[in-house]
Amino acid sequence: MPRWEPGARERMVVAAVDLFTEQGYDATTVAQIAERAGVTKSTFFRHFPDKRDVLVAGQETLSTLISEGIADAPDDATPLEAVSLGLDRVSAAMGSMNRQLGPRMKAAVAASAELREREALKSVGLAAATSDALIARGVPDATAHVAAELGVLAFKRGYTLWAESTAEVDLAYYTRQALAELRAASAELG
Incomplete structure (x- = not known):
């Protein structure tokens, strides 16, 4: 070889x-x-x-990209607008290989408790990077953590929809749509 x-x-x-x-x-x-x-x-x-x-390959890259996207957001961006820009940065780095692996990776993770645990840790790491980037922008701690969790949920939801879709639409479209849906859902919480 x-x-x-x-x-x-x-x-x-x-x-x-x-x-x-x-x-x-x-x-x-x-x-x-x-x-x-x-x-x-x-x-x-x-x-x-x-x-x-192997299944968390690129986690550091994702965390760096979302942090950079948040840091580069305009000064007047709301926390969720900054998260959206971070998600756009992450989405731009995802290619066809990521899309093709999505459903298979989801099946592999679902079949293994150890991989589900590792996947959960990956989500925690991405949320931590997101909230840290927001806090560095001056966003209050509690707000930063809520916005970060919504961002991680939007990424996961958007990625799943993108991987399952046959439409020629980029990942950013799905993550933005998911974030908008989550924002609306959180407003209904009261």
Whole structure:
């Protein structure tokens, strides 16, 4: 197998999702993921500490992108407008591979308690990055946390709709729509 073939990280993510879907998370080994991706086990471990972390590949990037989008929002943007701009930044980074993996990743996560736990931690990390970015803009703590949670919910909902859709619409459309729906729903809470 070629030693320095480009795209190894992406191939490992696809291989892991496929194997988790085909045979289950517990039955899948790092060796199988590496073999299917056309890399060595040592290459796998250069990219990921374990097989569980394959499904959260890019989490740091997502957190950075949403934080940057919020930081770059106009000074007069409301907290949810800033979150929307952060979600736009994240959405712009999502490509066709992310869209194609969505339903398979969702199935793999649903079938494994360990992966559901890791997915929950990923959401917590994204919410923390979002609220930290809002607080850095001067948004009060409680408001920042509520806006961050709405942003994470909007991202998850938008991503699911985008991944399941056959329409040629970008992810930002779905995340904006989800955030608007959540904003309206929260107004109805009283």
